[in-house]
Amino acid sequence: MVISLDQQQIQQVEEICANRGVRLTPQRRMVFQLICASKKASTAYELLEDLKKTEPQAKPPTVYRALDFLLEQGFIHRVESTNSFISCCIGNAHKHFSHLLICDVCGNVTEVQDDHLVSLLSKNAEQHGIHIANHVIESHGVCQTCCAKTKD
Numbered sequence: 250m251v252i253s254l255d256q257q258q259i260q261q262v263e264e265i266c267a268n269r270g271v272r273l274t275p276q277r278r279m280v281f282q283l284i285c286a287s288k289k290a291s292t293a294y295e296l297l298e299d300l301k302k303t304e305p306q307a308k309p310p311t312v313y314r315a316l317d318f319l320l321e322q323g324f325i326h327r328v329e330s331t332n333s334f335i336s337c338c339i340g341n342a343h344k345h346f347s348h349l350l351i352c353d354v355c356g357n358v359t360e361v362q363d364d365h366l367v368s369l370l371s372k373n374a375e376q377h378g379i380h381i382a383n384h385v386i387e388s389h390g391v392c393q394t395c396c397a398k399t400k401d
């Protein structure tokens with residue numbers, strides 16, 4: 250298995266964990282690396298299958314616990330509409346809401362952070378008396394690469 254590591258991203262996450270006094274265990278690190286290695290959003294099942302290649306004893310709870318940790322720390326996002334996971338493109342690990350652009354052909358996910366959009370949604374909700382705790386902002390379509398392919 251070849252994992253193209255984004256060393257800088259891993260290093261940044263290690264530093265944040267050290268600063269927060271939380272432990273990036275080898276399994277959590279491995280799951281994060283697997284998510285980073287894929288431009289496509291990964292499902293828990295896919296992550297487990299990949300993890301088993303290096304850790305044959307890995308079980309579903311291993312992956313779910315690692316995902317919970319990574320979500321909690323803000324290193325990854327859950328793509329709700331496809332129940333899969335992507336690494337956060339910002340990497341600053343502060344809790345934020347982003348707009349996810351999902352290609353339905355190749356599964357690539359692009360994260361867009363637009364504070365105007367988020368505050369507009371929150372404002373609209375407040376006007377109806379709803380105090381927002383979470384936003385799921387996901388758009389589906391076909392990416393440029395896949396568009397170009399179908400034109401050939």
Ligand SMILES: [Zn+2]
Nearest residue numbers: 337338339347
């Ligand atoms: Zn993010």
Ligand SMILES: [Zn+2]
Nearest residue numbers: 352355392395
């Ligand atoms: Zn695509």
